[in-house]
Amino acid sequence: MKKKIVCLLGLILSLNSFSQRKLNVVADKPITSVAPTMWGVFFEDINFGADGGLYAELVKNRSFEFPTAMMGWRESRVNYQKGRFHIINKSDNSANARFARITINDPEGNYSLSNDGFRGIGLHKEKQYDFSIMARTEKPANIKIKVQLLNYAGKEVGSTVIENFSNDWKNYSSSITTNDTAQRGKLNLIFEGSGVIDIDIVSLFPHDTWKSRPGGLRNDLVQKIADLKPGFIRFPGGCIVEGKDLTNRYQWKKTVGDVYDRTLIMNRWNVEFRHRPAPDYYQTFGLGFYEYFLLADDLGAEPLPILNCGMACQFNSGEVVAMDELQPYIDDAIDLIEFANSDVTTKWGKLRSDMGHPQPFNLKFLGVGNEQWEPQYIERYKVFEKAILSKYPDIKIVSGSGPFAEGEYFNYAWKELKQLKPSLIDEHYYKPPAWFFNNASRYDSYERTGPKIFAGEYAAHSKENPEAESRNNWESALAEAAFMTGLERNADIVQMCSYAPLFAHVDAWQWRPDLIWFDNLNTVATPNYFVQKLFSTNKGTDVVAITESEKPVAGKDSLYSSAVIDKQKSELIIKIVNIASASQTVELNLTGIKLAKTDAVSQTLAANDLYSYNKLSELYKLKPEERKFFVKTNKFNQNLPAYSVTVLKIPFTNK
Ligand code: AHR
Numbered sequence: 001m002k003k004k005i006v007c008l009l010g011l012i013l014s015l016n017s018f019s020q021r022k023l024n025v026v027a028d029k030p031i032t033s034v035a036p037t038m039w040g041v042f043f044e045d046i047n048f049g050a051d052g053g054l055y056a057e058l059v060k061n062r063s064f065e066f067p068t069a070m071m072g073w074r075e076s077r078v079n080y081q082k083g084r085f086h087i088i089n090k091s092d093n094s095a096n097a098r099f100a101r102i103t104i105n106d107p108e109g110n111y112s113l114s115n116d117g118f119r120g121i122g123l124h125k126e127k128q129y130d131f132s133i134m135a136r137t138e139k140p141a142n143i144k145i146k147v148q149l150l151n152y153a154g155k156e157v158g159s160t161v162i163e164n165f166s167n168d169w170k171n172y173s174s175s176i177t178t179n180d181t182a183q184r185g186k187l188n189l190i191f192e193g194s195g196v197i198d199i200d201i202v203s204l205f206p207h208d209t210w211k212s213r214p215g216g217l218r219n220d221l222v223q224k225i226a227d228l229k230p231g232f233i234r235f236p237g238g239c240i241v242e243g244k245d246l247t248n249r250y251q252w253k254k255t256v257g258d259v260y261d262r263t264l265i266m267n268r269w270n271v272e273f274r275h276r277p278a279p280d281y282y283q284t285f286g287l288g289f290y291e292y293f294l295l296a297d298d299l300g301a302e303p304l305p306i307l308n309c310g311m312a313c314q315f316n317s318g319e320v321v322a323m324d325e326l327q328p329y330i331d332d333a334i335d336l337i338e339f340a341n342s343d344v345t346t347k348w349g350k351l352r353s354d355m356g357h358p359q360p361f362n363l364k365f366l367g368v369g370n371e372q373w374e375p376q377y378i379e380r381y382k383v384f385e386k387a388i389l390s391k392y393p394d395i396k397i398v399s400g401s402g403p404f405a406e407g408e409y410f411n412y413a414w415k416e417l418k419q420l421k422p423s424l425i426d427e428h429y430y431k432p433p434a435w436f437f438n439n440a441s442r443y444d445s446y447e448r449t450g451p452k453i454f455a456g457e458y459a460a461h462s463k464e465n466p467e468a469e470s471r472n473n474w475e476s477a478l479a480e481a482a483f484m485t486g487l488e489r490n491a492d493i494v495q496m497c498s499y500a501p502l503f504a505h506v507d508a509w510q511w512r513p514d515l516i517w518f519d520n521l522n523t524v525a526t527p528n529y530f531v532q533k534l535f536s537t538n539k540g541t542d543v544v545a546i547t548e549s550e551k552p553v554a555g556k557d558s559l560y561s562s563a564v565i566d567k568q569k570s571e572l573i574i575k576i577v578n579i580a581s582a583s584q585t586v587e588l589n590l591t592g593i594k595l596a597k598t599d600a601v602s603q604t605l606a607a608n609d610l611y612s613y614n615k616l617s618e619l620y621k622l623k624p625e626e627r628k629f630f631v632k633t634n635k636f637n638q639n640l641p642a643y644s645v646t647v648l649k650i651p652f653t654n655k
Contacts, residue, residue, distance in 0.1 A: 020585065020586070020587055020637075021548060021557070021559070021584065021586045021587070022548065022586070022587045022589060023546055023547070023548050023553060023559075023561060023576075023586050023587070023588050023589070024545075024546070024547050024548070024589045024591065025544060025545065025546045025563050025572065025574060025588065025589065025590045025591065026544055026545045026591050026592050027544050027563075027565055027572050027590055027591065027592040027593040027652070028544075028591070028592025028593060029544065029545065029592060030542035030543065030544055030565065031492070031542070031543045031544060031545060032491055032492035032542065032543050033491070033541060033542050033543075034488070034491045034539050034540055034541055034542060034543060034564055035231070035491065035495040035496070036231050036302075037231040037232045037302050037365075037495055037496045038231055038487075038488075038491060038494075038495060038496065038497060038536075038539050039228070039230065039231055039497055039498075039532065039535050039536035039539055040230040040231045040232035040233060040234065040301060040302075040304070040496055040497070040498045040536075041225055041228060041230045041232075041233050041234070041301070041498055041499075041502055041515075042233075042234040042235075042238070042456060042457060042498035042499070042500045042501070042502060043225075043233060043234070043235045043236070043292075043502050043503070044235070044236060044237040044238030044239075044240050044500070044501055044502070045236060045237070045240055045267060045269075045283055045287070046237075046238060046239075046240065046269050046501050046503075046504075046510060046511055047269070047501060047503060047504035047505055047508065047509040047510055047511060047512075047514060048118055048119075048278075048281065048503075048504075048505035048508040048509070049501065049502065049503040049504070049505075050236075050283065050286075050287045051118065051267070051281070051282060051283060051284055051286070051287075052117075052118030052119070052281075052505055052508060053118075053218065053221060053503050053505060053518065054217050054218055054221050054222065054287055054503065055217060055218075055284070055286045055287040055291075056205050056206055056209050056210075056215075056216060056217055056218040056219075057203060057204070057205060057215070057284070057286055058117050058118075058121045058122070058129075058187070058204040058205065058206070059072075059115050059117065059121075059187060059202055059203055059204050060072035060115060060116065060117055060118050060280060061073065061115075061280075061282075062115075062201055062202050062203050062284075063096050063098065063099070063200050063201045063202075063260070064087055064098040064099060064100055064200070065095070065096065065097070065098055065264045066264070066280070066282055067266075069087040069098055069100075070085075070087065071279075071280055072115055072116055072117075072280060073100075073113055073114070073115055074113070074114045074115075074116070075111075075112075075113055076110075076111070076112045076113075076114065077110065077111045077112075078106070078110045078111070081105060082104065082105055082106040082110060082111060083102065083103070083104040083105070083106055083110065083111025083191060084102070084103055084104075084111075085100050085101060085102045085103075085113065086100070086101045086103075087099075087100055087101075088100075088101050088198070094261070095260065095261045095262055095263040095264070096200065096201070096260055096261070098200075099134075099198050099199065099200035100113075100198070100199050100200070101138075101196060101197075101198050102191055102196070102197050102198075102199065103195075103196050104143065104191045104192075104193065104194060104195070104197075105194045106191075106192070106193075106194070107192060107193060107194070108192070109144075109146060109190045109191065109192035111190070111191045112188050112189055112190045112191065113188075113189045113191075114150075114186050114187060114188040114189070115186060115187045115202065116186055117185070117186060117187070117520070118280075118505070118508065118520075119184070119505065119507040119508050119520070120152070120182075120183065120184025120185060120186070120507075120520055121149070121182070121184070121185040121186055121187060121204070121520065122182070122183060122184075122185065122519070122520025122521040123149055123151075123157055123158070123178050123180075123181060123182040123185045124178065124181055124206075124521060125157075125178055125179065125180050125181040126177065126178060126179070127177070127178055127206065127207065127208065128175050128176070128177050128206075128207035128208070129149065129158065129175065129176045129177075129178065129204055129205065129206055129207060130173065130175050130204070130205045130206075130207050130214065131147050131160060131162075131173060131174050131175070131176060131187075131203070131204050132171055132172065132173035132174075132201070132202075132203045132204075133145070133162065133171070133172050133173075133199055133200075133201065133202045133203070134169055134170070134171055134172075134199065134200040134201045135162075135165050135169070135170065135172055135197060135198060135199050135200070136165060136166065136167055136168055136169045136170065136197070136198050137165045137166070137167060137195055137196065137197050137198075138167070138195070138196040138197070138198065139167075139195055139196060140195070141165070141193065141194065141195020141196060141197060142193040142194060142195060143163070143165060143191060143192065143193040143194070143195050143197045144161055144162070144163040144191075144192045144193055145161070145162045145163070145189050145190065145191055145192075145197075146159060146160075146161050146189070146190040146192065147159060147160050147161070147162060147174065147176065147187070147188075147189055148187070148188040148189075148190065149176055149178060149182070149185055149186075149187060149188075149204075150182070150185055150186050150187075150188050151180065151181075151182035151183075151184075151185050152182065152183065152184045152185065155180070157178045157179055157180040157181075157182050157185065158176040158177060158178040158179060159176060160174040160175070160176050161174075162174060165197060169198075169200075171201075175207065181521070183519070183520060183521060184520065187202075187204055189202070201260055203215075206218070206219070210222040210223075210295075210298070211298060215259060215286065216291075217287065217291070217295065220518075220522070220523050221503065221516070221518060221523060222295070222298075224516050224523055224525065224529070225299065225502070226298075226299055227533065228529075228532055228533055228536045228537070229299075229300075229536055229537050230299060230301045230498075230536060231301060231302065231496070231536070231539075232296075232301050232302040232303070232304050232365070232496055232498075233292070233295065233296045233299065233301045233302075233303060233304065234304040234305075234306060234367070234456060234498055235292045235303070235304070235305060235306070236250055236289075236292065236305070236306070237250065237306060237370060238306075238370060238457075238500075238501070239268060239269075239272075239313050239315075239370065239371070240267070240268060240269075240283075241306050241307065241308050241369075241370045242268075242308060242311060242312050242313040242314075242316075242370055242371070242372075243268055243308070243312050243313065244268045244271075244272075244312060244313055244316040244317055245312045245316070245317040245319045246308075246310075246312045246319050246320075246321060248265060248266060248268055248312070249308045249312060250308060251308075251332065252288070252289040252305070252307070252332065252336055252339075253332065253335070254285065255285040255288025255289050255290075256288050256289050256290050256339070256351060256355065257351065257355070259285075259286055259288075262284065262285040262286070262288060263285075264282050264283060264284050264285070265282065265283050266281070266282055266283075267281040267282055267283050268313070268316075269281055269510045269511075270282070272510055273510050273511075276509065276510045276511075278508060278510060281508075289305065289336070289339070290352065290355050290357070292305070293340060293352075293357070293361040293363075294357065296361070297357075297361060302364055302365060303340070303361060303363055303365070304365045304366075304367060304398065304496075305336060305363070305366060305367065306367035306368075306369070306370055306398070307329070307332060307333050307336065307366065307367065307368060307369075308329060308332075308369070308370075309329065309368050309369035309372060309377065309380045309381060309384060310326050310329045310380045311369060311372050311376060311377065311380065314371075314372065314373060314374075315403075320376050320380075323379065323380070323383075326380060326383055329380075329384075330383060330384060330387045333366065333368070333384060333387070333388055334387060334388065334391055334392075335347075335348050336348075336363075336366070337363060337366065337388070337391075337392050337395060339351060339352050340352070340360065340361040340362070340363035341360045341361065341362065341363050342360070343360070344358055363395070364394070364395065364396055365395070365396045365397075365398055365423075365424075366388065366395050366396070366397055366398065367397075367398040367399075367400070367426065368381055368384045368385070368388075368397055368398070368399055368400075368422075369381065369399065369400055370400060371400055371402055371403045371428060371457075372400060372402065373402035373403070373409040373412070373413060374409065374412070377400075377402075377413070378413070378416045378417070381399055381417075381420070381422075382420065384397075385397055385399075385420055385421055385422070389421065396423035396424065397421070397422045397423055397424075398422065398423065398424045398425075398426055398454055398456075399413075399417050399420070399422035399424070399425055399426065399451075400413070400425065400426040400427075400428075400456070401413040401414055401417070401425050401426065401427050401428075402428070403428055404428070404429075405427060405428065405429035405431065405435075405439075410427075413425070417451060418447075418450050418451065422451045423451060423452060424451055424452045424453065424454040424495065424496060425451045425452075425453060425454065426454040426456035426457075427453060427454070427455055427456065428456060428457040428458065428500075429455075429457075429458045430457070430458070430459055430461055430500075431458075431460065431461065432460065432461055432462070433460045433461075433462050433475050433476055433478070433479035434479075435460075435479075436460045436479035436480055436482060436483040437479055437482050437483075437555060437579060438555070439483060439486070440482050440483050440485060440486035440554045440555050440560050441486055441552065441554045441555070442483075442486060443486060443487065443489075443490035443493060443494055444486070444489070444490060444552065444554070446490070446493055448492065448493060452493055452494070452495045452496075453490075453493050453494045453495065453496075454495065454496040454497070455487060455494060455496070455497040455498070456496070456497075456498055456500070457498065457499075457500035458480070458483075458497070458498075458499060458500065459476070459480070459499055459500055459501075459513055459528070460475070460476035460477075460479040460480050460483075460513075460528075461476065461513065462475045462476040462479075462513075462611075463475075463611065464512070467613075467615060468504070468506040468507075468509060468512065468517060468615075469506070469512075469517045469524055469526065469613055469614065469615040469616070470613055470615075471512045471513040471613075472512070472513040472514065472515075472517070472526035472527060472528050472613050472614070473527070473610065473611045473612060473613045474527050474607045474609065474610050474611070474612050474613065474622060474643065475610035475611060476513060476527075476528060477526070477527035477528040477530070477531045477605075477622075477645075478527075478531075478577065478579055478610070478643055478645065479579075480499070480528055480531055480532075481531045481534070481535075481560070481575075481577045481605075481645040482555070482560040482577045482579060484497070484531070484535050484562075484575075485553075485554070485560040485561055485562040485575055485577060486554060486560070486562070488535065488543065488562040488564065488575070489543065489552060489554075489562045491543050491564075492543075499515050499528060499532055500515075501514050501515070502514065502515050502516060503515070503516050503517075503518065504516070504517050504518075505517075505518060505519065506518070506519050506524075506616060507519065513526070513528065514526075515528055515529050515532065516529055517615070517616070519616055522616055522619075524614050524615060524616055524619060525614060525619070525623075526613065526614055527605065527607075527613065527614060527622040530605050530622065530623060530624055531605065531645060533624075534575070534603060534605065534624060534645060534647050535575070538564075538573045538575070538603075538647050538649065539564065540564025540565055540566040540571070540573050541564070541565065541566050541567045541568065542564060542565050542567060543562070543563070543564050544563050544564060544565055544572070545563070546561045546562060546563040546574060553576075557580070558578060558579045558580035558584070559576065559577070559578055559579075559580075559584070559586070559640075560576070560577040560579070561574065561575060561576045561577070562574075562575050563575070565652075569651075570596065570651060570652050570653065570654060571649050571650065571651055571652070572590065572593060572648075572649075572650040572651075572652055573647065573648070573649050573650075574588070574646075574647070574648045574650070575645070575646070575647050575648075576638070576640055576645075576646045576648075577644070577645050577646075578640040578641065578642065578643065578644050578646070579643060580642060580643075581608075581642050581643065582642050583639055583640060583641045583642050583644075584639075584640045585637050585638065585639045585640070586637070586638055586640060587635060587636070587637055587638075588635070588636055588637075588638050588648075589634065589635045590634040590635070590650070591634065593634070593650075593652040594652055594653050594655070595631055595632075595633075595634065595650065595651070595652055595653070596651035596652055596653040597653075598651045599628040599629065599630055599651075600628070600629055600630065600631045600648060600649060600650040600651060601626060601627070601628055601629075601648075601649045602626070602627050602629060602646060602647065602648050602649075603624045603625070603626050603646070603647040603649075604624060604625050604627075604641065604644055604645070604646045604647075605622065605623070605624040605625075605644065605645045606625075606641040606642065606643055606644035606645070607621075607622050607643060608642060608643060610643060624647075631650055
């Protein structure tokens, strides 16, 4: 079996032939600094990442604006005379043109509307949930709404009553504390009395959102990002930026200001894959550009917004805006910088301030286009570059080399972009594990003087089985770890890296593998997540050399390695990936440092089964094991388990 796996990896090894290997680390000769942005995250609203995920709203289609106005809602009634609803459309072109009108004549309360949430509503036991609703009664009416939280079986786990409605639209709110957990619960509104009541923006949020912000983000999901200590956050996409066509593109100006004035659009992943349809996937933009900036601020991560460059997704319509109509797109870029960085006397700076953040967000990076290719991109990119840099010369522009890691489009983009002034070029690679194993030296031979590299979307795509999380297996994570040693070794030119995609709901995904899986209550950290964390929380400040026979350790006989020092913490950090099916012991020879008299720490992530993975029912099958040990001499042996990633943190003294 083991042999079979090794063959599969394309790495035929004679496992018994290892003699003691010697790795030399020169710790006092930093080769290059590690950019603070080296390891970051890429967030896109795919796989119910925002609506149904990070954005903590639990009611789907809360204001009846989905094209199918009652999608997500279910009516229960005895008969038409006792209760019925209509959808009223004000047709005023506002973001919230529709509301529901309920006419009842039933003091017994037999008429109800329930909402399924996003594949159910997750409710934690003994937690507070904040319910709110806009309502008015049309005539003097004697109506109460009993608001129930139900579990899957229909048992009530919490409730409240809303009453005393007026003739004018008003917001009514109440909190509910649950007495039980519900994995796939629902919200049920029971209407009692007689008369006519109009309702809109029916909302339910957990009280415990990230930073306790009302209407905020799901705490556990943000915490997972925060634990990575990301150097940047790239948002909002991805293909989301491009749209299937230009009308469906992401327009940041429509995602700021009052949350209820943000016009909903279809999420392009709604219809992207025939085998994974998601007809109820829309973008409400409750998580919009202001919230993205705020999140980046909270995380201490550089915001990296990506803007549409006048091109829709080339895998779909490939629609482009005419060159002489590009100005509104350019304006979006210029105005975004004003929104993020300018003072409150400016139009967009004032909006940021009115939304609650008078301080600038200090935007430094801006992406022009997501994954575009061919001359259409270059000609549009040039216009953006000129306009942005002439007004904001310090902004670092991120351009892109398209969806492929090599080939015609890639070569063309690089040839053209090299002559322009992007600070970084975004490269994407979704490839089998073997590609990652074989490409750990990819950047060793790149030009050192051109634009820097942003490995903006990557993931090793291994085999899968029906379980959602299965593609995030150990083989894929090991391959990424091996490759990432090459990214780190080349930190002089590789300055930003992010796995993709970040999130996926187990019951609502379109794309896999993904870094973090979740359901309505819990999250799964994949082995790929732990690999990212091992690198991002041990990024150090400067790269130092680790070699075997004076060569980089980049795959020969199954070993990959990179090393950094952390000048602030006085630590030498060595990362070693062993992709052999047998353990190996290496001799580490550290020169140029005096060891401190405190313990070193090793973190090891290993598994014998390359196809094992973490899942909701088995959260920590794979997780790093941490151990303290003492390094007595500068030469010592280190055991590397089969199929493992090892991080060694060795304290040194400057005295
Ligand atoms: O990460 C999923 C998709 O992959 C992104 O939206 C796109 O940029 C790439 O093709």
